[in-house]
Amino acid sequence: MNSPNPRTIVIIVSLSSFAFLLGVITGYLSRPVHKDSSETLLDKLNRDGDRRLFEQFKEYVDTEYIDKVIRELTRRPGLAGTPQQKQNAEYIRDLWHQQGLKAEIVQYKVLLSYPKGNHTNKVSLYDASGSELFTSKPHEKPLVDEETPEEVVQPFNAYSPNGFVKGDLVYVNYGRAEDFERLNEAGINVSGKIAIARYGKIFRGNKVKFAEDNGAIGIILYSDPADYNTPGDERYFPGGMWLPGSGVQRGNVVVVKGDQSTQGYPSTNYSYRPDEEEISKQFPSIPCHPIGYDDAYFLLSSLVFGEVWQDWQGRLNFTYHITGLVDNRTVLMDIQNENVYRPIYNVIAKISGTIEADRAVIFGCHRDAWVYGAVDPISGTSILMETARIFAKSYSSGWRPRRSIVICSWDAEEYGLVGSYEWVEDNMKWLQNEAVTYVNFDSAISGNFTFSSRTVPLLHDAVYKATMALPSPYNSSLTLYQDWRSKSDSRSELPEPKIQPIGAGSDHTPFIALAGIPSTYSKYTGYIIDGKVISTDTYPLYHTRYEQYELVKMIDPGYTLAKTITLFHCELIRELVDARILPLNVRTYAAVIALNIRRLEKLRADFTENNVEYNELLASIERLKTAASIFHQKIVNLDHSNPLQVRMINDKLQSVERAFIVPEGLPLRPMYRHLLQSPSGLNYYGGTGFPGLEDLLELPNSNPQKWPQIRKHVTILTHSMYSLATVLEKD
Template sequence: MVDPEKQPKVPVGYAQTKQARSCSIKRGLGIVGMALVAWWFLGRWTTGEHENVAPPLDVKEREKLFLSIPNGESIQATAKTFATHPHLAGSSQDFTDAKTMLKLFQDELGIRTPRSEPIFPAGTPKSRAATIALTEPYRSRSPTAWIDVYYPELDNPLGRSLDLLNEEGKSTWSVDLAEDGDPLDEDAFEYRDFIPAWHGFSGHGEAEGSLIYVNYGTKEIKRAEELGAAGVLLFSDPRDDGYVTVQNGFTAYPHGPARNPTSIQRGSAVYLSQQPGDPTTPGYPAYEHAKREKPTSIPKIPSLPISWKNAQRLLEEIEDIYADGTIINGRRRLSGKSSEAKVRMVNHVEYKITPIWNAMAAIPGHVKDEVVIIGCHRDAWVLGGADPISGTAALHEIVRGYGELLKQGWKPLRTILIASWDAEEHGLVGSTEYGEDFAEWISEHAVAYINVDVASSGSRWNVYGSPSLAHLIRNTALDVPHPVSKGKTLWDARDDEGPFKLNGSARVDVEYITNYERMEAKSAASKTGVSPLGSGSDYTVFLQRLGVASTDQGFGGTPYDAPYHYHSIYDSVRWQEVYADPGYHRHAAVARHLGLMAMRLTDSVIIPLNTTQYAFELEDYADSVERLALESKSSVNLSKLRSSISSLQKASIALDNEKAEAEEKFKDALSKLPHFPRCRAKFFAQVANWVKYFLGIRTSEPAEYFHPNRWEEYLSHQILDHEDVDLPKNPIFEFIKAAKRVSRANKKLIAFERGFVSEGGIKDREWYKHLGVAPGKWLGYGATTFPALSEAIAIDRDLTAARHEVARLVELLDKLAEQTGNFENK
């Protein structure tokens, strides 16, 4: 830490208390940072005629250089570094991977390796400072990297069994609960027994009873428990694999593209739509010695994942799982029959406090109080070739690209925070604990959160995000080449199909294709091509609790792709290279899009958030509510809600005009600044003298006392506490006024998403605070817009509650409109 007593002193023209100074600096930090934009722009647009140093790259050159960095060889190396061994959250392999990621951050960003490893237990001063100091005025200007250690309560499997019983209660068949691990996939073969097939956060216990088939069972373990089920068995059915099935003549993996019948989908049993993160520390961070609460978001009944091969045998015990051949709305009617034979299941798990490791890196920007966050989780159920190492490889390519830009003299306008999250698979634990730990800091400083998880598991590019990011997502995708088709862009990849061509006799399950066509129609109806975010990955805490505009993306499967062996040992490097992304071209495209989008969020003077798109999309949310009300025969008056939406639209259009004018004034003021001097220290000394002259401070103090790396402090004290004073008609002061106006517009753009956050949250799952969008209560990861209102109508069927939710939305939107459209003190 720098000793302030050893730094050159800065003259202060009036007394300030420590608290006042702190408030002054915090209040003015964004504006002071914007003053640094002068240096940032001038360093790019003007160069002293006698200087020999090559000027930094301009915007187009920076973007061209960045797009050239991601490549298949580098991505393959990252994949083999992380996805050729198991790395379950909290394991020794996971810790090793966290340190490997830390080393990658250090190497790529030119960070010196410190004497002691920067691994900090969460909640300690060093952990707190690593994040909070990023936005402090005297923070180091060099990139940093560290690891935060959280201590959630996680479970590990002890004993599991599943037996079919005869009338005497004796086992007639024991299910193997294992995957075959074909040696053709060497990594899957080597680690076939390394991670047992079980559910994270599952209920500890034993159960015995008859079998009953519930089809998709979309309400899964939570609703089964509520209805009195003794236990739950889950399996992946090949009928959801589209056309690429053994039934249609394809060979099973690893000898062909069809699903391996022994593959098992592990996963988390946590009630994610109720709350993510550590169930024993709801709403606050899982420090090592945190107070623990009795969890309410995990099941009490046991559950086990099983393979399709074993599920087939068990289903034979139920004579007819369907009532008849009738199909209603694309769904078969279930018989509701149960088996005569019973099964006994055992799921013994041990819950214990377990360390997890978030590997973090930061690139400080000129505007320190605005931060763009990029993240991907690192842990996997087994090997994680697609989930999450395809995303981790893409993240590494972004870091490599930024590292190369730094070597070329680039420094971002805003700060960039990069995260390799841990324990996502158990229930978004690492990101959630970080978000709860630094909630106030994130709410104050985060511009946007950019997520990647599965970068590649199929042929079609899928993208999700806040409506305010939709235009940026699309425009950036139009500037990224298509990964495999020349002459096309990444945006065109939204319509790509898989490679497997079929003959006329190929069959596909009617329920699967009905669901698929519904999703296709919903996507086609989108006005932006960007779907809303529900949950299921690490953006959840940022968007759904803290109100940070967020996005997620990746290539997924279609009916013509090889089935993805989700959370199986066969989610491997070999499967990725043979079927999902030969050559890693899709990985590279995702890296290019994410990194370029983050650069545009980082380096644009006006943050490219489109609040007007958001405001108009709310009309679609209201239309959806009216359809639900019609279907449930509820009479809900939405006229006041629509009026509030209209007011917000007008306010947002006014903000559009304000930000355009602010940017124009800023660029005009920038063009009138003095030519960028060769001697930066001399230039800053001149700034100091101008300020002192204006404030009536004597200028006799030697110029060398004005430390060039601390001029933000000087401006904080001398200018920003005099906001009501008319500045002289000097180019420097005109620029500062323009920068302040830009900063005010940017703060309104950032605050727009925050405006949907209600402290009261959503009924029965108050952890979720966003009243605009949330994961549906019974939709798994799927999004529900106006969630509290929609669920009051469709699920609770409570008209009084629905009217209350309308009133809450009206109050929230009216307040947001007032904040968005108020431009006093231009």
């Protein structure tokens, strides 16, 4: 008898070992998790989320608790870096502890900006002899009783450099790139002058940068009645929601976010920090200061040269002019700010998952404000707190989430998303490995007209599905989705309500633009006043002293909208946490990419002329579309009873956004690393299809590096499309 050859022996041993291992695994998976439960671990692995939990959420939601949180957090100003912010952090931590949540305060020491000492920042107007004709008011007029009015910080723009500058004035409309371009085409020179721009349309920091790029020596920002009031309606706060003439919008002016002293790394006790001179290079080089429209009246009415174009006319009661102060008057800006290191406090709570504890759905909202911040951010914080309370109560009632939940209260968002940036940088490796999504709550009740959403394409379907699950707050016969759709400005051929690109401007930014974590940010916007829909760029009292508790009660008197947006977030997060297959749609992402590339078709001849591999980019997008469709079909045909296959699919879905993260960042803005979901270079608040490519296309053709950089960046874009397609194609 022939003895078996060694290869046969190896095969027999291997098969025996495999059979034994399979038996062990099967036995383990089949064992009861608890002695008193018949549900096995395999049963749990194969269990879908229970949609009946949403009915429980409806019973749990408590608008009195929402009101309690808003009242408490708007009693005193919530400026970052002040003792009050530490107390607010402890208040939130203690509430979460009472509800059974594990919560901790995470502290960072960061560089913040304040008006210097007892100095009053101001803008003044002088006649030809040097006599002062006007000086801006140092504070907004208190209009309701305030518990600690001395804590209200004077109007200022954070991180504005100091300056004592004097010169002629030039009106630059909204201070956008196209506004300065129009002035240049008209032969009006901004260089050596002080610019004055109205708030709105784009991020204030972009206004400052464009003024600086055009040679201005300073810039004044104000809120024009055309953008922050409505004609014929004089119901100014506290009699209504409109902005009084003394109201001033505060805000930061930096385009690089996070702690300014530790860019790219967390602000820990071991972090290297450059010296003050090096850090100052990140800030604008010209002073910036905000004023109210009562003060702006004196400046703008003194201009006499060049009647403005019709679309530049504001609603102060005179004809606006562009430049040339009457009688040789001059404007003086006297700005003295200081940058100081202060502690900030994030509060982080967690509910551990029972099946996929190593996968986390994160939601958060900042709680700091320039003054009282009733809308921004406390309306969002109150809904965050109610959502957290509902999940904590569900947990105590026996619900166990499939994935982990992380709940975050951020500090110092108003200074450039500082708290969230530092935490993301501090936890980058863990987040990129385990984070599924981030849901942002900021300014949740910004208006009372319609639901709106800024969301990455992967999450479009999840947002739509959640809005289909609950009724409209205005018409119970309609779903929230149907009400949203009826009010959407979406093109008529699209059946879904319009979702805006994610953009930036709130705490979702480091998650998506730095770490590649799918993010969404939904809220109520627009106004219905006396049955009429009022369109405003933002809510009129934004970042002013008058954004107080009373404002939220005007917008949402019975907290009907607050209840709706709470339930929306509960259902969205429940689906993200409990769905066996992550509700992320790659086909939607590929379709949006294809739509965005078509908008660049007008540049095809320029690409060809400059040897850009544009056709290869188009081919890579087509391959991605095909791969996404095939991958979607894999999900449809998936054996859902096989937890290993489910996990493999989810891991691929979780890797989609990471495929577009490049360590070197965008060509002109390396602090933003997502090739597709970084903010626009022309407007930090807005999103765009291909932000890095569009940055480069804005460069003048005289720049010798323009087309070489475009060729390189198109290569990187093409590679990312092919790489993601390969991930989706592989078994």
